[in-house]
Amino acid sequence: MLQPIVERIRQHVFAAAKIHGDDTTVPVLSPGLGRTKTGRLWVYVRDDRPFCGTAPPAAAYFYSPDRRGEHPVRHLANFTGFLQADGYAGFEALYDRRSTGQGARANRPITEVACWAHCRRKFFDVWDGKKSPPGKEAIERIAAFYAIEAKARFAPPDERLKHRADTAPLLASFFDWAGKVVTKLSAKSELAEAFRYTLARREALSRFLTDAQLEIDNNIAENAMRAIALGRKNYLFAGSDAGGERAAALYSILHTAKLNELNPENYLRDTLDRIASGHPISRVGELMPWKAASS
Secondary structure (H helix, E strand, O other), rough: OHHHHHHHHHHHHHHOOOOOEEEEEEEEEEEEOEEEEEEEEEEEEEHHHHOOOOOOOEEEEEOOHHHHHHHHHHHOOOOOOOOOOOOOHHHHHHOOOOOOOHHHOOOOOOOEEHHHHHHHHHHHHHHHHHHHHHHHHHHHHHHHHHHHHHOOOOOEHHHEHHHOHHHHHHHHHHHHHHHHOOOOOOOHHHHHHHHHHOOOOHHHHHHHHHOOOOOOOOOOHHHOOHHHHHHHHOOOEOOHHHHHHHHHHHHHHHHHHHOOOHHHHHHHHHHHHHOOOOOOOOOOOOOHHHHHHOO
């Protein structure tokens, strides 16, 4: 009954110029084995509100039985634009325009936008355990980016870029400093790995400076995963792969309702009532959460 709404949400998300992506684990019952396996729930979020965009926000979730790179390739088969995500290797074929075979996208490129929160987390994890001075300095330097970004959030595009002009020299200084520090660390240390991870993504981590629609981090997608993390504490597992797919469909509807400031339960009850009363499939657009929010 709800699948047409799910499909329309997915179409709306992938029509955006910029989306956020993330994935997380979900326990799934293995039939006949009496134990669970680890499935994945993926999310792609469209949210233009931080740069004063007028398109309604929405989140499209997908389920897969594993984390193979073929899944995001399939999810994003018709998407063109910026993808803000962490450093998951499965996205790499999508960014590489020279790739061939399953991941080839020569005519439909996806541009990588990396996540400063993810980089900061790597430095913090090392500093929290070993109290390394370079780790602390990295955290403090990144905090300076965020202090400026707080002024740019929800500002019009031109104003966002003016604020970010103050971030540009700090970013350049960070990478110059990081390039020198990493040469003095043990190559096998966790701190060196955190620096290498960040340095390798310099271009993708800098894109937000010159494009107002981009964010400094991927927190929009990570926030969309919080309900799943909470859910794992309150239910045992998805009953099957089909159950995982149904969960993804319902998460798409419920989180999109929340993004549009609706009570998800009320929206779902009203929508099911309207469908049961014979609402025609040709007018599914009238049932979308952002339509209910504006009515």
